[in-house]
Amino acid sequence: MEDLTILFGFLAIVALLMVLSAVRWARSGAARALIVLLFALMLPAAYAAPAALLGKAKPVTLEWLNTKVAEATVLSATMVENEAIYVTLMWEQAPNLYSLPWDRRMAEQLQNAMREAERNGTRPMMRLPFERSWDDREPRFYAQPQPKMPDKPYDNQPGRNAPGGGGGGFEFQHPGQPT
Numbered sequence: 001m002e003d004l005t006i007l008f009g010f011l012a013i014v015a016l017l018m019v020l021s022a023v024r025w026a027r028s029g030a031a032r033a034l035i036v037l038l039f040a041l042m043l044p045a046a047y048a049a050p051a052a053l054l055g056k057a058k059p060v061t062l063e064w065l066n067t068k069v070a071e072a073t074v075l076s077a078t079m080v081e082n083e084a085i086y087v088t089l090m091w092e093q094a095p096n097l098y099s100l101p102w103d104r105r106m107a108e109q110l111q112n113a114m115r116e117a118e119r120n121g122t123r124p125m126m127r128l129p130f131e132r133s134w135d136d137r138e139p140r141f142y143a144q145p146q147p148k149m150p151d152k153p154y155d156n157q158p159g160r161n162a163p164g165g166g167g168g169g170f171e172f173q174h175p176g177q178p179t
Helices: 002-025 029-053 104-120
Strands: 073-080 084-092 096-101 124-127 142-143
Touching: 002 029, 073 104, 084 124, 104 124, 104 142
Parallel strands: none
Antiparallel strands: 073 084, 073 124, 084 096, 124 142
């Protein structure tokens, strides 16, 4: 929302400069009143229009500011066949809702990545979400690999795990076997 406020301020200043120049050059009082009235009607419309779009999916083709994002985490996805693939992506900042054009292969990639990520206990990822390329050799959606298990606390010094060895390690003794 902060970006919209800055953008709106810039738009309001440019529009005000245009209105001042138009009012200066207008000859009749009715033309000047009409110009000021149109400016007064434009300001609330210019502020409300982008605010109304905040909850709607933005087409990835309209993303101009974050085109250098290498990969993004897919927080959620909804596929509407023959219409669009809606994904909530997150990278370094707040999540954003985007719509991708419908592509059956991409929808299958996303579904497979989501299943694999659920099995691994990780999240699905998307490579180059805003790249405009026809190269589809490498899948755009993938699951993060399963996280590495923590290392076991082995004590590699000989004799430390032996009885009476003074080590802090444990030695397995089968139940029912004499020690």
